[in-house]
Amino acid sequence: MEDKYADFALLFKALADETRLKIIDMLSCGELCACDILKYFNITQPTLSYHMKILTQCGIVNANRQGAWMYYTLNEKTVKEISEYWSKSTSNKEDCICHECEKTCSSDSCKKT
Numbered sequence: 001m002e003d004k005y006a007d008f009a010l011l012f013k014a015l016a017d018e019t020r021l022k023i024i025d026m027l028s029c030g031e032l033c034a035c036d037i038l039k040y041f042n043i044t045q046p047t048l049s050y051h052m053k054i055l056t057q058c059g060i061v062n063a064n065r066q067g068a069w070m071y072y073t074l075n076e077k078t079v080k081e082i083s084e085y086w087s088k089s090t091s092n093k094e095d096c097i098c099h100e101c102e103k104t105c106s107s108d109s110c111k112k113t
Contacts, residue, residue: 008085011078014058019043020051027061027074034070 015021019041026032026040038048052072055061059078064071
């Protein structure tokens, strides 16, 4: 599970930007050309390319070049994995790391009462 924390930390770092969150919201409706995404923002094409590079490198967005244009879609597999990870991480479960603390920690605050 430790490697999963590192993997998801990179994904959440990519999501920790207002512009990228808006791009993901736009892509939730389907495939968009970079030119259509750019119309919505008051940013330059190189700035959009920077954001799209981050989103594609971490696997949240798929890129598809068609001639001179780049088209983007959400990577549904990654979106589902993020959702499942968040749901599991924010719920009580048998394999929670807090149970590891109970086994190894001598602090009374870690022990169940």
